[in-house]
Amino acid sequence: MSPATPQYDALTDRFTRIHRFAHLQHMAHWDQQANMPPSGNEARSAALAEMAALLHRLRTDPELGGGLEAAGHESLSDQQRANLREMRRQWEANTALPEALVERRSLATSRCEHAWRTQRPANDWVGFLPNLKEVLAVTRETAQRLADRTGLTPYDALMDQYEPGMTTAKVRQVFGEVRSWLPGLIRRVTEKQAREMVLQPHGPFAIEAQRGLCERVMQLLQFDFSAGRLDVSAHPFSGGVPEDVRLTTRFREDDFLQSLMGTMHETGHGRYEQRLPRQWLGQPVAEARSMALHESQSLSFEMQLGGHPGVARLLSPMLVEAFGDQAAFMPGNLHRLLTRVKPGFIRVDADEVTYPAHVMLRFDIERALVEGEVEAEDIPALWDAAMMELLGIDTRGNFKDGPMQDVHWPEGLFGYFPCYSLGAMYAAQWFAAMRREMPDLDTRLDEGELSPVFDWLDQKIWSQGSRWTTDELALHASGETLNPAHFKAHLESRYL
Amino acid sequence: MSPATPQYDALTDRFTRIHRFAHLQHMAHWDQQANMPPSGNEARSAALAEMAALLHRLRTDPELGGGLEAAGHESLSDQQRANLREMRRQWEANTALPEALVERRSLATSRCEHAWRTQRPANDWVGFLPNLKEVLAVTRETAQRLADRTGLTPYDALMDQYEPGMTTAKVRQVFGEVRSWLPGLIRRVTEKQAREMVLQPHGPFAIEAQRGLCERVMQLLQFDFSAGRLDVSAHPFSGGVPEDVRLTTRFREDDFLQSLMGTMHETGHGRYEQRLPRQWLGQPVAEARSMALHESQSLSFEMQLGGHPGVARLLSPMLVEAFGDQAAFMPGNLHRLLTRVKPGFIRVDADEVTYPAHVMLRFDIERALVEGEVEAEDIPALWDAAMMELLGIDTRGNFKDGPMQDVHWPEGLFGYFPCYSLGAMYAAQWFAAMRREMPDLDTRLDEGELSPVFDWLDQKIWSQGSRWTTDELALHASGETLNPAHFKAHLESRYL
Incomplete structure (x- = not known):
């Protein structure tokens, strides 16, 4: 018996093959x-x-284009049709880029990222600049090719790869709103917190103890260690493949909070990947919906859960076990430590109140870079001005804690940064929906029960993969599309 | 200007591409x-x-066959001609195998090796057997295809992939000779050593201290850590790529000698890879000459150097630093420890005197398996009989320390084992040649100077890659082709 959907089936075979090669790529990249x-x-x-x-050749094979056309006429289930939609979306993006450009981009970003690892600690902006310029050059060419295909602006065309459907106009509207209340909120929160008494933990904190703590916390967050690992890298990330998730962190002997919060963040990414619909793995419909959705998971773990008093109660005995008893590890004090708001240089160390400022300044700079309005040489001055305006911080000459702090630009990930703050907004929206559905949620969290959160996320987000568009998914999950009001409400409720 | 050797140049481009894909394969395998x-x-x-x-498709592309033919008519340098010869050799072996068989073999060996990791400690021969039978089935089919192409017997055709030019007849001649004097030598050595007083080190030996020790010893052996690493795996091996060599070891708290000697062994492999001719990397002529030659390097490090009194003197203070002062770590006692001869179950833990017995029994069994004279079910009985005959050891029912101890069969590496003992013979031959050229070699080793050995190996073996056939290389390096008399002389001189 021949299959009822021969064209569609041939497509899934191709995508399975691509998935397998991408496995090797992801692992080599993690390594x-x-x-x-x-x-x-x-x-x-x-x-x-x-x-x-x-x-790139496999993803742009002309036969694939023909197959997509033909499969559209076959009788497909809803899930298959969603898969076909995602195949088409990838096809459109991929066929916009010639192979030589893809190869040049891979080389330029590998070189730049690798050199950045030693240039960053050396504060070597001058050494970094030529590599970054080359990355920017291939990024602009990439953006232009994508723009020609999609009719979007170059920057929107890049952003569309991470967050389908998102536009500069929409980001500006949302960020513009945040900008209107954020500086005032930061001021009020820091004033309020200045009156609170917080004990600081005493270091040093042995690396091995931190590693053990992070692994215990990952277990608490139900990360599946039979299908993933935790390792160390210069810039923490969630890598690998859904079947074998590789999280990384970095340790400092004088501070365990950075690695702890970073690990909680990456665990959110990791669990999303681990719980993607297994029976569809290898197909585009089984991939995570978008990068803002991905960040909504990492921030659900790091910020929504990490800043909850119930989680501080769970972490407290783990800290005592890892580092010995300290008054600073008492649940109430720990919760205050985990919700400290303080303008700082480093995005990944930022609290959830000041975080949007880091993203907004990067969005402004990278959009202008991609659109050709400014050059890589202009970054430090733009950076310094925005940091002073938004957070009142002087970053002049401090490249390593300034524009060299993130791996994104060295890796050519222009258009990604907005996803972090959109993700924070979605995370607030998910928790608002959970509280509507489960009015006792905070009581249960206070009692150390995290499963209601994981079950909700699993059912509404993780197991859905890319079955729906982002707007549809948000609507199904929470009854509305992106609504940044939940983020504001969350911050005000937690911090004021 | 068009190149003078367009066909040859096109071939090198193809092989460079293959080298890059193989890089990802090797890294994923190591991981x-x-x-x-x-x-x-x-x-x-x-x-x-x-x-x-x-x-496999890239290596068997029909265009490659045409290119090999055409390039033969171009005006090539000696080095280029050697490269072309090696390209042809690989082409012959690769085109003998259909793609479906290669894929089946990869799947069967991945499954078998992975299950073996837990089956071995559980002594689960019954669980292991079906996987091994499938590996044997694809191995026999592979061997038959190679035999049809080369005119060799199936087992010789497999062996030829690891040790070009080696035949069962030659192995039997060499091993037959060894068999004639080995049992007597083992008896005389063990009797002599029974009269020696040897202090045993007191454990436990902390894993972290062992890891540090192994890394220090690798530095002593001039392993380049900027182009390689040491990690842990169930079965130690030298993996990765010449540009990034990944060695593995395994640690036991009650015994540091196993990981120490294993690490010295793998470091020999690793330095060979790291010192292959860099300007030719990616081309077949830059690959290691053969597996017996490779083992001659690991055994030059582990046995020839590891059993030398001068090296014991270098290791002694490192052991004290790692584990604290013990009388057992005194150079003289340490040298006796490192040259202990004792029949045992485990090949990789065997001393250099009993080692050939382990190889000879595996050679007999795997040759008969491949030629269809026996089946996988017969292995335990054959194993038990040979172990009793050669080493006087009862292995009945002890699969994990018997036929399940090695990763080779689970990985489908039939035809490889003879290379270990041929390598030991070559290693003895290299050191005999070094001593002829450098009569003061032992004095210099006794004074802690290892560079003369490394320089000789680098010049004669490592930097030569596959420029010569094995016989030619041996002739250039030592003035003669394989001569097992040096191995016998070495053992008698060191142990009697």
């Missing part, structure tokens, strides 16, 4: 960050560029 | 052994099978 010794980089970059080119 | 959590295996196996199939 490059987590394990690779420095002299291995040239060969690795060449190998990754070769793989990027192969994947 | 599978060193890092991967258990639930990741199914996706990894599928990804590796997909890559094996791709590499």
Whole structure:
């Protein structure tokens, strides 16, 4: 018996093959960050560029275009039709880019990211700049190609790859609103917190103890260690594949909160990946919906849960076990530590109140860079001005804690930053929906019961993969599309 | 200006591409052994099978066959001609195997090896057997295909992939000779050593201290850590790529000698890879000459150097630093410890005197398996009989320390085992040649100077890659082809 949907089935075979090659790419990329010794980089970059080119060829094979057309006429289930929609979306993005450009981009970003690892601690902006300029050049060319195909502006075309449907206009509207109340909120919160008494933990905190703590917390957050690991890299990230999730963190002996919160963040990403619909893995419909949705998971873990008094109660005995008894580890004090608001240099260390400021300044700069309104040389001045305006911080000459702090630009991930703050807004929206559905949620969290949160996220977000568009998913999950009012309400309720 | 050798140049481009894809394959394979959590295996196996199939297609592309033919008529340098010879050799072996078989083999060995990791400690021969039978089935089919192409017997055709030019007849001649004097030598050595007083080190030996010790010893052996790493896996091996060598070991708290000697062994492999001719990397002529030559390097490090009194003198203070002062760590006692001869179950833990017995029994069994004279079910009985005959050891029912101890069969590496003992013979031959050229070699080793050995190996072996055939290389390096008399002389001189 021949299958009823031969064209569609042939497409799924192709995508399964792509998934398998991408597996090797993701693992080599993770290894490059987590394990690779420095002299291995040239060969690795060449190998990754070769793989990027192969994947690009597979994803842009003209036969695939014909198959997408033909499969549309077959009798498909809703799930299959959603898969076909996602296949088409990827096809459109991929066919916009010639192979030589994809290869050049892979090489430029590998080189820039690798050099950045030593240039950043050395505060070496001058050494970093030529590599970044090359990354920016291929990024602009990429953006232009995508813009030509989609009719979007170059920056919107990049953003569309991470957050389908999101536009500069929409981001500006949402961020504009946040800008109107954020500086005032930061002021009120910091004034209020200045009157609170908070005990600081005493270090040093042994790296091995921190590692053990992070793994215990990942277990608490129900990360599946039979299908994933925690390792160390210069810039923490969630990598690997859904079947084998590789989270990374970094440790400092004088501060365990950074790695602890970072690990909670990455665990949110990791659980989303681990719980994507397994029976569809390898197909576009099984992939995470979007990057803002992904960040909504990491921030649900790091911020929504991490800042909850019930979670502080769970963490408290774990800290005592890891580092010995300290008054600072008492639940109430720990909760105050985990919800401290303080303008600072580093985005990944920022609290959830000042975080949007970091994102807004990056959005403004990278949009202007991509649209050709400014050049890479202009970044420090723009950075310094925005940091002073938004957070009152002087960053002049401090490149390593300024525009060199993030891996995104070295890796060519322009258009990604807005997803962090959109994700924070979605996370607030999810918890508002949970509280409507489960009025006793905070009581249960206070009693140390986290499963209601995980079950809700699993059912509404993780298990849905890319079955729906972002707007549809948000509507199904919470009864409305993105509504930043929940974020404001969350911050005011938690911090004022 | 068009190149003078367009066909040859096109071939080198192809092989560079293959080298880059193989990079990802090797890294994913290393990760599978060193890092991967258990639930990741199914996706990894599928990804590796997909890559094996791709590499097979690239290596058997009909255009490649035409190019090899055409390039032969171009005006090539000696080095280029050697490269072309190696390209042809690989082409012959690869085109003998259909893609479906390569894929089946990759799947079968991935599954078998992965299950073996838990089956071995559980002594679960019954669970292991069906997987091994499937590996044996694809191995026999592979061997038959290679035999049809080469005119060799099936087992010789497998062996030829690891040790080009080696035959069962030659192995039997060499091993037959060893068999004639080995049991007598083992008896005389063990009797002599029974009269020696040897202090045993007192454990436990902390894993972290062992890891530090192994890394210090690798530095002593001039392993380049900027282009490689040491990690942990169930079965120690040297993996990765020449540009980024990944060695593995395993630690036991009650015994540091196993990881120490294993690490010295893998470091020999690793330095060979790291010192292959860099300007030719990616081309077949830059690959290690053969597996016996590779083992001659690991055994030069582990046995020739590891059993030298001068090296015991270098290791002694490192042991004291790692584990604290013990009388057992005094150089003289340490040297006796490192040259202890004792028949035992485990090949990788065997001393250099009893080691050939382990190899000879595996050679007999795997040759008969491949040639269809016996079946996988017969292995335990054959194993038990040979262990009793050669080493006087009862292995009945002890599968985990018997036929399940090695990763080779689960991974489908039939035809490899003889290389270990051929390698030991070559290693003895290299040191005999060094001593002829440098009569003061032992004095210099006794004074802690290892560079003369490394310089000789680098110049004669490592930097030569596959420029010569094995016989030519041995002739250039030592003035003669394989001569097992040096091995016998070495053992008698060191142990009697």
